[in-house]
Amino acid sequence: MDTIIEPFMIKTVEAMPFTSPGERMIHLRAAHLNAFLLHADHVTFDFLTDSGTTAMSDRQWSAMLSAGESYAGSRSYWRFKKVVQSLTGFQHVIPTHQGRAAERILFQVATEKGQCVPSNNHFDTTRANIEYQGVAADDLVCVEAHDAQSEFPFKGNIDLERLESYLVENAGRVPLGMQTITNNTGGGQPASLANIRAVSALYRKHGVPFFLDACRFAENAYMIQQREPGQADRSVREIAREVFSLADGCTMSGKKDALVNMGGFLAMNDDEIAGRARNLLILTEGFPTYGGCAARDLEAMAVGLDEVLDERYLEYRMATTRYLAQGLNERGIPTMQPPGGHAVYIDAKAFLPHIPARQYPGQALVVAMYLEGGIRACEIGSVMFGRDDGAGGFEASEHELVRIALPRRRYTQSHIDFVIELMGTVASRRDDLKGLVMTERPPLLPHFTARFAAVDDWVDSLYG
Ligand code: F0G
Numbered sequence: 001m002d003t004i005i006e007p008f009m010i011k012t013v014e015a016m017p018f019t020s021p022g023e024r025m026i027h028l029r030a031a032h033l034n035a036f037l038l039h040a041d042h043v044t045f046d047f048l049t050d051s052g053t054t055a056m057s058d059r060q061w062s063a064m065l066s067a068g069e070s071y072a073g074s075r076s077y078w079r080f081k082k083v084v085q086s087l088t089g090f091q092h093v094i095p096t097h098q099g100r101a102a103e104r105i106l107f108q109v110a111t112e113k114g115q116c117v118p119s120n121n122h123f124d125t126t127r128a129n130i131e132y133q134g135v136a137a138d139d140l141v142c143v144e145a146h147d148a149q150s151e152f153p154f155k156g157n158i159d160l161e162r163l164e165s166y167l168v169e170n171a172g173r174v175p176l177g178m179q180t181i182t183n184n185t186g187g188g189q190p191a192s193l194a195n196i197r198a199v200s201a202l203y204r205k206h207g208v209p210f211f212l213d214a215c216r217f218a219e220n221a222y223m224i225q226q227r228e229p230g231q232a233d234r235s236v237r238e239i240a241r242e243v244f245s246l247a248d249g250c251t252m253s254g255k256k257d258a259l260v261n262m263g264g265f266l267a268m269n270d271d272e273i274a275g276r277a278r279n280l281l282i283l284t285e286g287f288p289t290y291g292g293c294a295a296r297d298l299e300a301m302a303v304g305l306d307e308v309l310d311e312r313y314l315e316y317r318m319a320t321t322r323y324l325a326q327g328l329n330e331r332g333i334p335t336m337q338p339p340g341g342h343a344v345y346i347d348a349k350a351f352l353p354h355i356p357a358r359q360y361p362g363q364a365l366v367v368a369m370y371l372e373g374g375i376r377a378c379e380i381g382s383v384m385f386g387r388d389d390g391a392g393g394f395e396a397s398e399h400e401l402v403r404i405a406l407p408r409r410r411y412t413q414s415h416i417d418f419v420i421e422l423m424g425t426v427a428s429r430r431d432d433l434k435g436l437v438m439t440e441r442p443p444l445l446p447h448f449t450a451r452f453a454a455v456d457d458w459v460d461s462l463y464g
Contacts, residue, residue, distance in 0.1 A: 017042060025464060034447075045419055048378050048405065050256060051256055054260060054261065057307060057409075069295045069296070079299065080095065087240065090269055094265060095263070095264070095290060096281070098292075101264060101284075101285055103213075106211065107130050109277050111135045118163060120140065120141040121180060122139060126213060153228075157195040158179060167208065176208060188219075190223035194228070200246035211249045214244070217252075218309055219342060222341075251264075259301075259304030259307055262293070324406075324419070325338075327417075331420070331423060331427045345401045349400040355435040357397070359436055360436045363452060365402050366378070366402055372425055372463075373419075375422060379401070381399060381400035381402075382394075429462065
């Protein structure tokens, strides 16, 4: 069958917010052309992130009702711990309120100033938490990842030669090594099982503990099953288990592949580091049997970690990103290839070649998408990473991308068809889109709060 179906039925619905073109203009102007500053009730299709935006299942909601809300030793903790242990094999399971809390605790207890931590690409909160400790966060992703159009199926791989020489050159300075699955920063791309095995062997050879950033472990395992020779006959659960068995621990944001709105964990085998992590947890997150979560959050994660490995769900999820990317490509909108697990990344540099990096082509596209039909997406380009060089010049980001991140189980096939149609209209106006000027650039994480104005008032002439 060619038709993609959602492998679930709908039991509770939420009305979608609709706005008129005039209202969208008022809202976006009030937000200074920055989609992060919009009120979410003014957004019809919210593709800002796949994190914490999952629709939960009836099984999750009912497990939440039966949670044991105790300060210490809640039955929900033991249930949660058992699920995480049987999936990952890690002995110590430390709940945290989200992924970055697990990261902060891990790096605070396991690293020291002057050291360095390699990965394929560190996600930005991971990098920030590492650098906060005075430690270098180094990206050793494979070369194919730098080419947005390359069809290489595993752009989340680590470059093994670089890793080997990195570990030799930095001997004694690497307290732990990482790999992010899937590689969000690089486009939601998976790492192959062969690569994870080789990375694990290299870290072990050099006596370096190996931690996975496992936020999207199920999507990664599914893409291994689908794309890697010799893996087609294994279940996704079996592949995921093997991946975890190759590592010594993981950080996890439950807001992705544990299918919840809030929650996460840190897990590992090392008794000593786990002991220190628990002490720090008590200081800022809570007692080790709840760690910043309500017991009901732990129940929801326990069920979510099981549901996410349903292969029909994963098939539908990957089919959706593929279908969206194909629909955009057919309308002349180039996307990073192959489409990753949780998002489709539009290559705005290729789509809007007439807008220079300094005028933020990605952000111009974000503006057009909202005004056209209330779609909210996220620029990952020169707004985020561009820098004034201090001498009147501008250092642009390597890529100018717009991420359409798909919340899990939230939108249907006809929503995606509607979005593709809207994007066709955006594409038909492509030559009329112009750039933006950043009128206010905050010193840190500028994309969240920067303000913009349209060059030559194109926004008003096109959409006013
Ligand atoms: N690691 C990866 C690979 C992530 O994508 C994220 C979050 C985190 C760690 C941090 O987890 O948000 O629970 O603290 N990514 C979200 C996103 C924010 O939109 O890509 P968190």
